[in-house]
Amino acid sequence: MIRVTVWNEYIHEQKYEGIRKVYPKGIHGCIAEFLEKDENITVQCATLDMSEHGLTEEVLANTDVLIWWGHCCHEGVSDEVVERVKKYVLQGMGLIALHSAHHSKIMKSLLGTSLNLKWHHGDKEKLICVNPSHPIAAGVSEQIILEEEEMYGEYFDIPKPDDVVFLGWFASGEVFRSGCTFTRGRGKIFYFQPGHEEYPIYYMTEIQKIITNAVYWATPVNYLSKPYECKEAKWE
Amino acid sequence: MIRVTVWNEYIHEQKYEGIRKVYPKGIHGCIAEFLEKDENITVQCATLDMSEHGLTEEVLANTDVLIWWGHCCHEGVSDEVVERVKKYVLQGMGLIALHSAHHSKIMKSLLGTSLNLKWHHGDKEKLICVNPSHPIAAGVSEQIILEEEEMYGEYFDIPKPDDVVFLGWFASGEVFRSGCTFTRGRGKIFYFQPGHEEYPIYYMTEIQKIITNAVYWATPVNYLSKPYECKEAKWE
Amino acid sequence: MIRVTVWNEYIHEQKYEGIRKVYPKGIHGCIAEFLEKDENITVQCATLDMSEHGLTEEVLANTDVLIWWGHCCHEGVSDEVVERVKKYVLQGMGLIALHSAHHSKIMKSLLGTSLNLKWHHGDKEKLICVNPSHPIAAGVSEQIILEEEEMYGEYFDIPKPDDVVFLGWFASGEVFRSGCTFTRGRGKIFYFQPGHEEYPIYYMTEIQKIITNAVYWATPVNYLSKPYECKEAKWE
Amino acid sequence: MIRVTVWNEYIHEQKYEGIRKVYPKGIHGCIAEFLEKDENITVQCATLDMSEHGLTEEVLANTDVLIWWGHCCHEGVSDEVVERVKKYVLQGMGLIALHSAHHSKIMKSLLGTSLNLKWHHGDKEKLICVNPSHPIAAGVSEQIILEEEEMYGEYFDIPKPDDVVFLGWFASGEVFRSGCTFTRGRGKIFYFQPGHEEYPIYYMTEIQKIITNAVYWATPVNYLSKPYECKEAKWE
Numbered sequence: 001m002i003r004v005t006v007w008n009e010y011i012h013e014q015k016y017e018g019i020r021k022v023y024p025k026g027i028h029g030c031i032a033e034f035l036e037k038d039e040n041i042t043v044q045c046a047t048l049d050m051s052e053h054g055l056t057e058e059v060l061a062n063t064d065v066l067i068w069w070g071h072c073c074h075e076g077v078s079d080e081v082v083e084r085v086k087k088y089v090l091q092g093m094g095l096i097a098l099h100s101a102h103h104s105k106i107m108k109s110l111l112g113t114s115l116n117l118k119w120h121h122g123d124k125e126k127l128i129c130v131n132p133s134h135p136i137a138a139g140v141s142e143q144i145i146l147e148e149e150e151m152y153g154e155y156f157d158i159p160k161p162d163d164v165v166f167l168g169w170f171a172s173g174e175v176f177r178s179g180c181t182f183t184r185g186r187g188k189i190f191y192f193q194p195g196h197e198e199y200p201i202y203y204m205t206e207i208q209k210i211i212t213n214a215v216y217w218a219t220p221v222n223y224l225s226k227p228y229e230c231k232e233a234k235w236e
Numbered sequence: 237m238i239r240v241t242v243w244n245e246y247i248h249e250q251k252y253e254g255i256r257k258v259y260p261k262g263i264h265g266c267i268a269e270f271l272e273k274d275e276n277i278t279v280q281c282a283t284l285d286m287s288e289h290g291l292t293e294e295v296l297a298n299t300d301v302l303i304w305w306g307h308c309c310h311e312g313v314s315d316e317v318v319e320r321v322k323k324y325v326l327q328g329m330g331l332i333a334l335h336s337a338h339h340s341k342i343m344k345s346l347l348g349t350s351l352n353l354k355w356h357h358g359d360k361e362k363l364i365c366v367n368p369s370h371p372i373a374a375g376v377s378e379q380i381i382l383e384e385e386e387m388y389g390e391y392f393d394i395p396k397p398d399d400v401v402f403l404g405w406f407a408s409g410e411v412f413r414s415g416c417t418f419t420r421g422r423g424k425i426f427y428f429q430p431g432h433e434e435y436p437i438y439y440m441t442e443i444q445k446i447i448t449n450a451v452y453w454a455t456p457v458n459y460l461s462k463p464y465e466c467k468e469a470k471w472e
Numbered sequence: 473m474i475r476v477t478v479w480n481e482y483i484h485e486q487k488y489e490g491i492r493k494v495y496p497k498g499i500h501g502c503i504a505e506f507l508e509k510d511e512n513i514t515v516q517c518a519t520l521d522m523s524e525h526g527l528t529e530e531v532l533a534n535t536d537v538l539i540w541w542g543h544c545c546h547e548g549v550s551d552e553v554v555e556r557v558k559k560y561v562l563q564g565m566g567l568i569a570l571h572s573a574h575h576s577k578i579m580k581s582l583l584g585t586s587l588n589l590k591w592h593h594g595d596k597e598k599l600i601c602v603n604p605s606h607p608i609a610a611g612v613s614e615q616i617i618l619e620e621e622e623m624y625g626e627y628f629d630i631p632k633p634d635d636v637v638f639l640g641w642f643a644s645g646e647v648f649r650s651g652c653t654f655t656r657g658r659g660k661i662f663y664f665q666p667g668h669e670e671y672p673i674y675y676m677t678e679i680q681k682i683i684t685n686a687v688y689w690a691t692p693v694n695y696l697s698k699p700y701e702c703k704e705a706k707w708e
Numbered sequence: 709m710i711r712v713t714v715w716n717e718y719i720h721e722q723k724y725e726g727i728r729k730v731y732p733k734g735i736h737g738c739i740a741e742f743l744e745k746d747e748n749i750t751v752q753c754a755t756l757d758m759s760e761h762g763l764t765e766e767v768l769a770n771t772d773v774l775i776w777w778g779h780c781c782h783e784g785v786s787d788e789v790v791e792r793v794k795k796y797v798l799q800g801m802g803l804i805a806l807h808s809a810h811h812s813k814i815m816k817s818l819l820g821t822s823l824n825l826k827w828h829h830g831d832k833e834k835l836i837c838v839n840p841s842h843p844i845a846a847g848v849s850e851q852i853i854l855e856e857e858e859m860y861g862e863y864f865d866i867p868k869p870d871d872v873v874f875l876g877w878f879a880s881g882e883v884f885r886s887g888c889t890f891t892r893g894r895g896k897i898f899y900f901q902p903g904h905e906e907y908p909i910y911y912m913t914e915i916q917k918i919i920t921n922a923v924y925w926a927t928p929v930n931y932l933s934k935p936y937e938c939k940e941a942k943w944e
Binding site: 017089126129132142154156160163164167168169170173174175177 | 365391392400405410413422
Binding site: 086090109110113114118151153157159160172182183 | 734794798817818819820821824825826827828833845859861863865867868870880882890892895935936937938939941942943
């Protein structure tokens, strides 16, 4: 079984009725629901308001892949928890950062850049696969239309991705590296741009397929039970 | 001095009056003209109809960077000349393949894939820089608008590029990896999509800047005077 | 089930008694034997002397991953069969090229370089994992000692690999990118240097683990039933 | 002119007579001396004990490439200065991290991993070029022997480098990615392993050539005069 923890700051859904209508169980609830339909995946959720944001040593030690959604409260996540999540990523825990999670502390800490970009609301996006043999693209259409989505545009200040799986085309005249992979330590990271909270993006079958594929892909290979340390090598 | 050879199949400009009006001296003539304005660059031209297509051993041995434009007559280039060009690329000669040169024999031979893609005429393109610190992007705007251009769209069947410098956004809803680098042997390769023969693309200052930058970037480093051979290594 | 075809030129084992003693059933026989122990893998073999070298349209259309071992008779493989294998790789068939298969026609055609290198016999190698979270490294030791192996040394004339999974250290003072991945079209390619015919390398459990992992990794994702073609894209 | 700042923690050379004999003017003094022989380079030095470690806003705003050597006092560098250096790297300032600078705060912050590795003293290294057409390898021998060097061995916990230019072979049976490039924001980063303080490595002509090449390579392209910010993109 792949053990997934879905983390959501869970603010917008409680604060704004319009967003609550889109995600009555929270974005995490929606994601958990579709992932749990996969017989190889078990899911737990964690939110900002929980003790230690729900990301205790015990939770992380039992998480294969962590999914992260946050937007307005990145600064509300404690540095201690960020360091803890980072430790587990370097040991091999997968990390899937969705949409505005590009600006989360954990992503900035792992990637080392600003992750700044251009943006505006109310655009139309086409998600186009440029890496069709990547496991994250398995069974996914060449093009997926998102009738309404927040535009994220280049230049996107990220390090060179290991792979760019999807490019985003926006009607307003922008492009974006919308699906990118990175590796840090033994941890596999997938950044996936779609998912503005006002639109029902995570209910789309194709989007669910991509996130599910990413969960499989990010499952640890050669997971370390403790951090990789320097060691003095013996002479042979 | 950087010694550039501009190769053009030079068919459309002779056959079609409309295209001749755009490029009265041929596409090669236009490219040679703007490159020669750079005091560190000297240019010679070669065309399909010349003996050995103008790409003799002597010409190639004295070429630092070869620029290639071809479209309708890829099959008219002899295999012997293709092998010869390939030999020099592997020794370090730079290669800049423009627009429909993606389908040239030399590109297929060096990259190993079909280089197939989607296309249609009469689109509008925005060329967007996604690698602003790459030498080929030096002094180039973040976005360049090509009011009329042939659309080349994904999936573009290329190996993973060393770097993607420019992405193309097309009004019709397509994206493209419009400026890509590769290395084969010691040779640096830049594929650059803009330049359909019906539109005066190569007269645009920004496009000229990119091609000039690419010439500098593709100039050989540690050029080999003969092919790299296997050798039995001594025991030390 | 993953359908593997193991191709071997099968010359040395028939010609030289010393090598026949190491691989009495041929190198292909040894590889087939350990792969067949995996319940998700079925194996067939093909050799140079068979009609169409055993690589007919039917065989390739029913192959998920092709393993290739060749050394002295690369030129004996017909160009027609090489083109056919290439077509299937571009459609998504995996390819694992072992040891001296770096110089096979199919590898040269897919990678576009000379694949030349330095070499000598009778060295000692340590295979060192530099990409421990890559699926090909799953469950594999950090270092594997090959007491006797032919040395392959840098510079190895390959395009930049997608990933370097293993580096080889040789007692004589050489290093090598001993385990490299590439993608061409939809086909995943793994080049793996160990396996000189005089030494019982393919009987080593760790080496078998790596090749088995590579089979899983190279299994097609989004396999195409026919070649990817250019198409004129509709306006939407 | 390329404006280089050489930063050195400058502890060992003051504390230990043996090391002072090797580098009587400090490691920074040795590096500054050979760089200044290049007519396109001007050099200033900065050390840990200076106010703000010598890395004020003014110094950094006038630095094209920062060279960093540190070993025992990484923790002595203030977080404020690290953030300032990072800001300038993201804006385009080049960074060359030498030897034990892999563990500097600035490298950890930019790369996001532990940069842990294996090590021991008193080994023999061969530096082997695996990317001969990279600008950093221009005019450099295929192999450089370092008769005495501290061994740094794999697994080296770094993100996938943009390019691996040099591999290190060690007599004790280890290998290392000894010369690696990265990009963060607009800043080019070169990590170069040779240079343990007890051995006169930076007096070697070949090593000086590599560092000088790296200075040229890391010089900013499209330098930003202030940090790249998010912006709301206009609709066109």
